[in-house]
Amino acid sequence: MAISFQYNKTSLQNLEKNLKMRVRTLPTLKNKESALRMEVKRAKDEIERLEQEVENRIRAYDRMIALWGEFDQSLLSVEDVKMSVKKIAGVRVPMLDEVVFNVKPFSVFNAPKWYADGLTQLKELAQVSIEREFSARKVRLLEYARKKTTQKVNLFEKVQIPGYEDAIRKIKRFMEDEENLSKSSQKIVKAKREASL
Numbered sequence: 124m125a126i127s128f129q130y131n132k133t134s135l136q137n138l139e140k141n142l143k144m145r146v147r148t149l150p151t152l153k154n155k156e157s158a159l160r161m162e163v164k165r166a167k168d169e170i171e172r173l174e175q176e177v178e179n180r181i182r183a184y185d186r187m188i189a190l191w192g193e194f195d196q197s198l199l200s201v202e203d204v205k206m207s208v209k210k211i212a213g214v215r216v217p218m219l220d221e222v223v224f225n226v227k228p229f230s231v232f233n234a235p236k237w238y239a240d241g242l243t244q245l246k247e248l249a250q251v252s253i254e255r256e257f258s259a260r261k262v263r264l265l266e267y268a269r270k271k272t273t274q275k276v277n278l279f280e281k282v283q284i285p286g287y288e289d290a291i292r293k294i295k296r297f298m299e300d301e302e303n304l305s306k307s308s309q310k311i312v313k314a315k316r317e318a319s320l
Contacts, residue, residue: 159269
């Protein structure tokens, strides 16, 4: 990225101001990047844990596969998923607050005894699956924010800060050269005046 500038004091001051702002902002961006990296790792570990829990619950569910054939699937449905938004390292991520289930009434005397336990198992399986989906969404959002922050850190570190420093150095050299030329020409003019007198 070429930084446009002019060879004058105003341009020099603007460049110095921009450089100072980027140098001051860089540590904050690096801290944000490392915080996001840690949060992504934590969220990925959480997803692994939830996936393992889902697998365990499905295995428990498979043991009673013969019984599930007679289970009335219309008894249980997810009515609502309540969520909130939490900021993690400046990124807004959804957080699961509660899963509201709708359980249709059934006759305890006419239905098999295991229906109540089956409903509890299904609720737990649905709860864990929904939590896993929220964690996956959280990871996607945090990964995206981390990627953007890393790009910004690299832009500042490798492109803009060196570019501003180079532009400032060029302007200062140009202004010094101009000053030296001006002094030299003044000396020559003075010497010619003294020689003609």
